[in-house]
Amino acid sequence: MADIAQVGVGGSGIDSLERWALAQFSPPARNQRRQRKEQVQEELSQLLFGVDLSPGELQIYKARLLEAIARVDGLEQGRVLTLDGDIAVPRSKMMVTVGAMGWLPAEHTSKSIEVSAEHEIHSRNLARTLSTSLALDPKSVHRDFHAVGVVVARGTEGVRWGEDKVQLSQWGLDIVKAGDYPKVARLRLPPKFPTQAEMVSFRAG
Amino acid sequence: MTVEDFLYQSADKMRLGEYLVPDVVLPAIDEARENLEELAAQIEEDPAPKGLEALDGALLEAYALFFDALDLLELAVEEDIPGLASEILVRTQDGVETLREVRRQAGAHNQAMQEETGAIG
Numbered sequence: 001m002a003d004i005a006q007v008g009v010g011g012s013g014i015d016s017l018e019r020w021a022l023a024q025f026s027p028p029a030r031n032q033r034r035q036r037k038e039q040v041q042e043e044l045s046q047l048l049f050g051v052d053l054s055p056g057e058l059q060i061y062k063a064r065l066l067e068a069i070a071r072v073d074g075l076e077q078g079r080v081l082t083l084d085g086d087i088a089v090p091r092s093k094m095m096v097t098v099g100a101m102g103w104l105p106a107e108h109t110s111k112s113i114e115v116s117a118e119h120e121i122h123s124r125n126l127a128r129t130l131s132t133s134l135a136l137d138p139k140s141v142h143r144d145f146h147a148v149g150v151v152v153a154r155g156t157e158g159v160r161w162g163e164d165k166v167q168l169s170q171w172g173l174d175i176v177k178a179g180d181y182p183k184v185a186r187l188r189l190p191p192k193f194p195t196q197a198e199m200v201s202f203r204a205g
Numbered sequence: 206m207t208v209e210d211f212l213y214q215s216a217d218k219m220r221l222g223e224y225l226v227p228d229v230v231l232p233a234i235d236e237a238r239e240n241l242e243e244l245a246a247q248i249e250e251d252p253a254p255k256g257l258e259a260l261d262g263a264l265l266e267a268y269a270l271f272f273d274a275l276d277l278l279e280l281a282v283e284e285d286i287p288g289l290a291s292e293i294l295v296r297t298q299d300g301v302e303t304l305r306e307v308r309r310q311a312g313a314h315n316q317a318m319q320e321e322t323g324a325i326g
Contacts (some may be wrong), residue, residue, distance in 0.1 A: 017276060017279070017280050018280065018284070020276070021276075021277055021280050021289065021292075024273075024277070024292060025292070033299070036266070037299060037303070040259075040262065040263050040266050040303060040306075041306065043259035043262055043263070044259050044260070044263050044306055044307065044310045045310070046259065047256065047257060047259055047260065047310055047314060057254070058318070060254055061254065061256070061257065061318070062315065062318055064253050064254060064257050064260070065257070065260075065311045065312075065314050065315045065318075066311075066315065068253075068257075068260045068264065068307055068308075068311040069307075069308050069311045069312060069315075071244065071247075071248075071264060071307075072264075072304045072305075072307055072308045072311075073308075074244070075207070075208060075209070075240075075241075075244060075304065076207060076209065076301075076304065077207065079207060079208065079240045080206060080207060081206050081207070081208065081211050081233045081236050081237055081240075082233075082236065083206060083211075083229055083233050084228070084229050084232065085226065085228070085229045086226065086229065087211075087214060087215055087218065087225060087226060087229050087230050087233070088215070088218035088219070088223035088224060088225050088226060089223060089224050089226060090222075090223050090224070091222055091223065091224050094224050115288070116288055117281075117286050117287075117288025117289045117291075117292065118288075119288075120284075120286045120288055121280075121284075121286065124284060
């Protein structure tokens with residue numbers, strides 16, 4: 001089995017970036033980074049002092065030391081990014097839009113669900129894999145064939161209702177569309193099912 | 206804003222629950238990458254003489270850490286994953302510490318050479 005720390009960014013696009021990001025949270029990856037940091041420190045501490053260099057080499061040596069300092073300063077102070085506005089806005093000031101509707105979300109003092117970044121990336125990967133596998137095999141897609149909502153009780157506490165839903169695979173839908181199936185003679189309901197039900201919705205897929 | 210300030214501020218705002226504006230942040234990420242690529246290319250085109258290779262190695266390592274932080278920031282913005290903020294901050298901090306170590310070591314060596322040879326510069 002491959003070590004997760006060794007997972008590289010193969011391929012391109014956001015998919016490979018997600019795989020790489022997920023790998024960053026693994027303990028072996030963290031270990032590897034710590035070791036790399038120590039190795040860099042160790043190598044830096046072993047720089048030659050240049051005592052046995054010729055005067056010419058000494059000049060080059062000195063120039064490179066100053067150049068290294070200039071490179072650090074250049075990145076830390078010299079290179080400035082151009083930003084076309086504020087990099088962030090508070091979420092409470094974000095307008096959410098769906099079609100022509102827009103609204104400001106209510107402010108939450110605490111998150112309803114706490115999830116880690118690893119979990120978020122993993123969930124997205126799972127969703128993407130599922131969607132890919134469904135796209136590759138359309139026969140495996142199940143669609144609502146019909147769904148009936150039924151009110152099972154009305155009382156002072158409100159209305160209780162349920163739903164009877166039939167989903168068919170593409171294979172099943174093909175058979176139904178072709179009409180090549182035995183007629184349904186009767187529908188058997190469980191004994192506890194109410195004998196009278198109020199149909200509240202019906203839709204056919 | 207410098208690359209490290211940009212990374213620190215972006216990750217910090219994300220950690221505080223603010224929404225990073227993709228139209229502003231994503232072009233800045235590209236610009237930061239271009240800056241780092243240019244700096245890395247300078248080192249690769251003109252490597253350090255024998256005995257100072259570690260300086261190049263450490264600088265490239267610091268750039269690689271910033272590249273990683275930028276990749277994570279891009280993912281966090283594209284996919285809206287604020288949980289990546291901590292990892293971005295860690296990478297940025299590691300990169301900054303590596304740069305400071307390069308400056309410290311290079312400065313110390315330069316100082317030692319000045320004292321030894323009596324040269325100023």
